[in-house]
Amino acid sequence: MTSEPKTFRVGLLGHGTVGSAFAELLPARADRIAAITGMRPELTGILTTSRGSFEEVIEDADLVVEVMGGLEPARDYVLRAMRAGKHVVTANKQLLSHHGEELWAAARENGVQLRFEAAVAGVVPVIRVLQETLAGAHVERVTGIVNGTTNFILTQMAQNGSTYAEALAEAQELGYAETDPTDDVTGRDAAAKMAILARLAFDTPVHIDQVSYEGIQHITPEDLQYAHDLGLGLKLIGTAERVGEGIAVHVHPAFLYHGHPLASVSGPFNAVTIESADITEITLSGPGAGGAQTASAVLGDLVSAMIPPASTPETSATLEVVADVESSFYLHLEVADRPGVLAQVAQLLGLQGASVRSVVQKGLGDNARLVMVVHPLLESRFYAAVELIAGLDFVRSKPRAIRVVEEEYT
Amino acid sequence: MTSEPKTFRVGLLGHGTVGSAFAELLPARADRIAAITGMRPELTGILTTSRGSFEEVIEDADLVVEVMGGLEPARDYVLRAMRAGKHVVTANKQLLSHHGEELWAAARENGVQLRFEAAVAGVVPVIRVLQETLAGAHVERVTGIVNGTTNFILTQMAQNGSTYAEALAEAQELGYAETDPTDDVTGRDAAAKMAILARLAFDTPVHIDQVSYEGIQHITPEDLQYAHDLGLGLKLIGTAERVGEGIAVHVHPAFLYHGHPLASVSGPFNAVTIESADITEITLSGPGAGGAQTASAVLGDLVSAMIPPASTPETSATLEVVADVESSFYLHLEVADRPGVLAQVAQLLGLQGASVRSVVQKGLGDNARLVMVVHPLLESRFYAAVELIAGLDFVRSKPRAIRVVEEEYT
Numbered sequence: 001m002t003s004e005p006k007t008f009r010v011g012l013l014g015h016g017t018v019g020s021a022f023a024e025l026l027p028a029r030a031d032r033i034a035a036i037t038g039m040r041p042e043l044t045g046i047l048t049t050s051r052g053s054f055e056e057v058i059e060d061a062d063l064v065v066e067v068m069g070g071l072e073p074a075r076d077y078v079l080r081a082m083r084a085g086k087h088v089v090t091a092n093k094q095l096l097s098h099h100g101e102e103l104w105a106a107a108r109e110n111g112v113q114l115r116f117e118a119a120v121a122g123v124v125p126v127i128r129v130l131q132e133t134l135a136g137a138h139v140e141r142v143t144g145i146v147n148g149t150t151n152f153i154l155t156q157m158a159q160n161g162s163t164y165a166e167a168l169a170e171a172q173e174l175g176y177a178e179t180d181p182t183d184d185v186t187g188r189d190a191a192a193k194m195a196i197l198a199r200l201a202f203d204t205p206v207h208i209d210q211v212s213y214e215g216i217q218h219i220t221p222e223d224l225q226y227a228h229d230l231g232l233g234l235k236l237i238g239t240a241e242r243v244g245e246g247i248a249v250h251v252h253p254a255f256l257y258h259g260h261p262l263a264s265v266s267g268p269f270n271a272v273t274i275e276s277a278d279i280t281e282i283t284l285s286g287p288g289a290g291g292a293q294t295a296s297a298v299l300g301d302l303v304s305a306m307i308p309p310a311s312t313p314e315t316s317a318t319l320e321v322v323a324d325v326e327s328s329f330y331l332h333l334e335v336a337d338r339p340g341v342l343a344q345v346a347q348l349l350g351l352q353g354a355s356v357r358s359v360v361q362k363g364l365g366d367n368a369r370l371v372m373v374v375h376p377l378l379e380s381r382f383y384a385a386v387e388l389i390a391g392l393d394f395v396r397s398k399p400r401a402i403r404v405v406e407e408e409y410t
Numbered sequence: 411m412t413s414e415p416k417t418f419r420v421g422l423l424g425h426g427t428v429g430s431a432f433a434e435l436l437p438a439r440a441d442r443i444a445a446i447t448g449m450r451p452e453l454t455g456i457l458t459t460s461r462g463s464f465e466e467v468i469e470d471a472d473l474v475v476e477v478m479g480g481l482e483p484a485r486d487y488v489l490r491a492m493r494a495g496k497h498v499v500t501a502n503k504q505l506l507s508h509h510g511e512e513l514w515a516a517a518r519e520n521g522v523q524l525r526f527e528a529a530v531a532g533v534v535p536v537i538r539v540l541q542e543t544l545a546g547a548h549v550e551r552v553t554g555i556v557n558g559t560t561n562f563i564l565t566q567m568a569q570n571g572s573t574y575a576e577a578l579a580e581a582q583e584l585g586y587a588e589t590d591p592t593d594d595v596t597g598r599d600a601a602a603k604m605a606i607l608a609r610l611a612f613d614t615p616v617h618i619d620q621v622s623y624e625g626i627q628h629i630t631p632e633d634l635q636y637a638h639d640l641g642l643g644l645k646l647i648g649t650a651e652r653v654g655e656g657i658a659v660h661v662h663p664a665f666l667y668h669g670h671p672l673a674s675v676s677g678p679f680n681a682v683t684i685e686s687a688d689i690t691e692i693t694l695s696g697p698g699a700g701g702a703q704t705a706s707a708v709l710g711d712l713v714s715a716m717i718p719p720a721s722t723p724e725t726s727a728t729l730e731v732v733a734d735v736e737s738s739f740y741l742h743l744e745v746a747d748r749p750g751v752l753a754q755v756a757q758l759l760g761l762q763g764a765s766v767r768s769v770v771q772k773g774l775g776d777n778a779r780l781v782m783v784v785h786p787l788l789e790s791r792f793y794a795a796v797e798l799i800a801g802l803d804f805v806r807s808k809p810r811a812i813r814v815v816e817e818e819y820t
């Protein structure tokens with residue numbers, strides 16, 4: 001940096017879960033964004049239900065973040081902000097699924113950006129991928145798990161045999177469902193998101209009222225048991241697809257065969273699969289909601305709005321590239337089949353700080369094998385142990401080691 | 411369109427698998443791109459190993475697509491194109507993992523875009539997501555299956571018990587591996603891609619020579635059998651992660667526990683998981699290679715370079731939104747336990763064109779259940795059959811129907 005970066009002024013409309021997470025995240029990332037864009041974003045005004053004036057917030061802003069939700073006054077505010085020449089980033093799926101065409105037209109007329117990654121599937125970058133990566137592609141179908149609340153409930157029902165009511169109560173307790181869960185469990189929230197995805201995928205106007213939807217309230221533990229018997233998983237699936245010369249957009253509970261890319265998406269996660277002859281298919285998955293994650297999606301849009309011509313910035317750091325790192329390992333030994341073998345191997349591992357996580361012994365006599373997985377340790381220490389193990393008289397060939405990725409994901 | 415769109419001139423360097431697929435795709439998508447960008451892309455020059463002059467190709471171009479591969483003359487050509495004020499889209503991972511800093515600096519100095527989505531994981535949009543969606547995020551770790559050849563070989567070994575040599579031969583036969591597979595099977599190809607991902611994730615220079623890598627040539631069917639016994643899957647995994655104040659970048663065969671988002675990626679697919687406290691994790695997956703898919707990634711970059719300020723274009727079509735679509739269904743009936751029940755149900759389904767894919771019968775007497783999955787048919791016809799079935803005297807409660815997503819993915 002040769003001089004102080006210019007300030008990029010951000011106005012915030014709404015200060016609920018996402019708004020307050022964004023207000024925290026922005027200053028924490030301002031230096032990094034200044035390095036990328038040459039401008040330092042700063043929160044210059046906040047409108048809450050009880051404080052602030054809309055007029056003052058937009059007057060002081062280069063870009064407005066709308067995370068109030070609802071149709072009005074959000075629609076009015078977003079339109080007025082764009083007419084005043086401000087870029088807008090919104091997380092409001094209801095607004096876009098009702099008034100998208102009006103708002104996108106206003107953005108084009110006023111030469112400003114209207115970005116909305118956070119409106120669908122949280123930080124999963126499906127909007128950007130449809131609008132940019134696949135801008136030139138002929139999309140055939142978009143299939144998604146776009147509501148984390150219902151996916152959490154169905155996952156609980158499948159894994160624990162809970163009833164719908166029990167799983168809903170648990171979702172509410174953990175903050176994955178609202179006190180009034182109607183929009184989520186009836187499929188209406190997913191329908192709004194599918195309307196937006198269909199609009200982008202097929203380049204045709206789609207209003208939420210054109211999306212048929214069905215919820216999960218009627219799903220029973222027995223359905224999930226039968227699904228299991230039939231080799232299927234049950235998800236709330238949104239589909240937008242070409243049908244003849246038209247399109248169909250719908251949200252329904254649906255069974256998926258195990259090979260389906262959405263079949264393994266569990267808990268509050270979201271995922272979207274986009275199919276096109278050009279690309280076969282792409283699947284994107286990640287957390288579908290949560291204040292911090294949604295705020296992060298809003299921040300990505302903010303950065304994009306700040307740097308229209310994308311570029312790879314100069315590196316801002318010169319980090320050391322480390323060679324010796326911790327890993328869990330699989331160790332495969334061909335051994336003579338005699339007492340004390342495991343104990344001696346375990347002792348040599350232990351001297352280097354390696355502890356055994358699981359062991360399989362197989363075969364007899366000349367074909368005996370000792371296979372184990374050890375907990376993470378520095379690879380230099382693991383290989384030091386392996387070198388000593390290779391020298392033991394009962395080890396009959398070169399030990400074989402392969403890394404194991406330890407992290408458990410949910 | 412009120413007037414003929416302006417031409418956007420594209421020069422193509424290289425006419426192998428990707429180059430020729432791109433040369434075919436571009437005219438097929440030119441109308442759509444003209445609708446989005448207001449400019450019609452047109453191939454104005456091609457340089458092959460035997461035809462064309464580099465000077466003429468760049469002179470006639472607004473943007474140059476480099477899909478020749480290799481370090482020289484690709485590096486020289488890309489630099490000269492940017493110095494002449496041309497945007498560049500490249501699929502060349504070797505080039506970027508060796509000379510990335512020099513090339514990105516040249517792009518910044520000359521005010522042109524250098525885009526390279528196709529260089530890593532084909533059409534899987536990991537470059538765009540790291541550079542744009544996550545531009546402001548603090549990334550902790552990037553983990554990827556970024557080589558389709560080795561993932562195909564390991565999948566074959568796991569599924570069929572093939573040896574490495576047998577699986578490699580099959581990959582070569584199917585076009586998933588080159589005649590000389592050295593770069594793929596030694597992990598060097600994956601190392602180049604991980605160098606690029608690490609550069610973007612951590613904003614620090616990373617050269618391919620700083621990436622340690624190990625291939626899959628020494629993996630045996632027995633390893634995969636033990637992996638199975640231990641509840642693990644075996645993949646060639648690239649990892650770029652923060653370690654203390656530095657970073658570590660490496661490529662190794664590694665076992666994954668089943669819950670890992672990369673564990674279910676099979677065949678020639680690629681996938682990348684990005685972890686950050688801001689976002690938890692995002693996983694992106696899709697075909698890692700293939701001429702058409704890579705050409706599609708190049709096309710996405712081309713469109714982005716043509717429209718620096720992203721916007722949602724006017725809709726170009728008004729497609730009918732169809733309500734009645736085909737689906738496979740699960741049908742759950744509570745029935746009296748007597749002979750002929752299944753036959754009557756199947757007959758009513760058959761009259762509407764519904765054929766039964768699988769059936770489960772459970773329970774006796776008052777608790778008898780008939781659960782089936784039917785092959786796809788129009789939902790109006792399915793529900794017409796269900797209404798008739800509901801009227802049968804042995805059906806003891808309202809039939810329950812849930813959609814089944816039929817497609818089998820590989």
